[in-house]
Amino acid sequence: MLTALFLFLLSAALIYLACEYFVNSVEWVGHRFSMSATATGTVLAAFGTALPESVVTFMAVMFGRTPAQKDIGVGAAMGGPLVLSTVAYAVVGLVLLSMVRKGAAPRIEEKAQRRLARDQAWFMAVFVVKLGLGLLTFAWKPWLGILFVAVYAVYVKRELACDEERIDQADLEPLKLRPRAANPGLLWAGGQTLLALVVITAASRVFVQQIGELGAFMGMSPHVAALLLAPVATELPEILNALIWVRQGKAHLALANISGAMMIQATIPSALGIFMTPWLFDAPLLMSGLVTLATIVLLWLRLRQGRVTAGVLAWAGGFYLVFAAWLAWYFGS
Numbered sequence: 001m002l003t004a005l006f007l008f009l010l011s012a013a014l015i016y017l018a019c020e021y022f023v024n025s026v027e028w029v030g031h032r033f034s035m036s037a038t039a040t041g042t043v044l045a046a047f048g049t050a051l052p053e054s055v056v057t058f059m060a061v062m063f064g065r066t067p068a069q070k071d072i073g074v075g076a077a078m079g080g081p082l083v084l085s086t087v088a089y090a091v092v093g094l095v096l097l098s099m100v101r102k103g104a105a106p107r108i109e110e111k112a113q114r115r116l117a118r119d120q121a122w123f124m125a126v127f128v129v130k131l132g133l134g135l136l137t138f139a140w141k142p143w144l145g146i147l148f149v150a151v152y153a154v155y156v157k158r159e160l161a162c163d164e165e166r167i168d169q170a171d172l173e174p175l176k177l178r179p180r181a182a183n184p185g186l187l188w189a190g191g192q193t194l195l196a197l198v199v200i201t202a203a204s205r206v207f208v209q210q211i212g213e214l215g216a217f218m219g220m221s222p223h224v225a226a227l228l229l230a231p232v233a234t235e236l237p238e239i240l241n242a243l244i245w246v247r248q249g250k251a252h253l254a255l256a257n258i259s260g261a262m263m264i265q266a267t268i269p270s271a272l273g274i275f276m277t278p279w280l281f282d283a284p285l286l287m288s289g290l291v292t293l294a295t296i297v298l299l300w301l302r303l304r305q306g307r308v309t310a311g312v313l314a315w316a317g318g319f320y321l322v323f324a325a326w327l328a329w330y331f332g333s
Contacts, residue, residue, distance in 0.1 A: 008210035022196035028189035039159045041256025049237040049266040057269035061276035067314040077269035079231030084130040086320035093313025095246045110306035112252045117303035119259040126266045131289040134281035152267035191225035262281040295319040
């Protein structure tokens with residue numbers, strides 16, 4: 001138990017440290033490629049931090065030998081968006097609220113909110129189809145996985161073609177591996193990004209393993225641990241990225257990172273699951289999807305009106321608590 005707790009804390013600390021290096025270098029990479037701040041968050045940062053979870057789904061659905069093992073991949077594809085739409089947004093909201101009390105909270109501009117509303121609309125459209133497919137059975141369902149990959153490709157193309165203002169070098173902190181370089185090269189920035197991702201991936205794997213150990217020690221059933229704790233562990237890099245960016249006064253980057261990661265989770269892992277499994281949902285998976293959808297509908301309505309506040313984001317975490325309570329009741333009854 002003590003060993004598991006030590007590794008749990010150590011891996012969490014390593015993930016946070018690696019995320020510090022990742023957010024620092026990914027902004028330089030975005031600057032080097034003349035990308036907008038939003039595209040840097042929704043594409044570059046989101047792709048990098050979502051890679052570990054996508055690998056989990058890939059390994060489960062491709063090499064799982066039993067239906068239960070393959071279902072791990074389906075659970076990951078559904079649990080990721082749930083945690084991002086509730087816990088990740090709530091973390092941003094709570095940090096913003098703490099900064100408001102200190103009089104230093106960055107404002108979420110109305111223009112940025114409307115842009116994020118369009119991203120969430122994309123997510124909702126894909127997620128509704130993804131959820132509906134989990135309730136249906138037909139022979140050519142696996143072929144629809146191609147559609148999800150195509151949608152993500154179109155989304156990325158749209159993000160990269162964004163005509164927003166590019167990242168200003170004056171807003172960038174010195175690259176941690178080259179702190180004295182006023183204009184570090186792409187090789188250094190890209191190298192730091194890759195190094196950070198390697199550490200994030202390795203530490204995340206240890207973190208997930210210790211979550212399972214601690215869950216078992218506390219008497220938590222495997223199903224509850226898989227649906228409640230494991231997704232939080234695998235989405236920890238996105239959550240920490242958001243935390244770091246908000247503390248730096250870059251709330252738009254934090255929200256863009258979460259939004260982009262949600263779009264990846266709604267398409268790529270789902271495509272893998274649809275290709276390789278029956279993609280049929282039981283009650284807990286269906287409930288997780290409905291809670292995710294309810295959260296995003298609420299946020300989308302506020303975003304499109306430019307009325308998202310720190311309090312609204314913080315309340316998104318309440319949906320996760322609702323799901324946790326329902327899950328405890330479901331497995332306890």
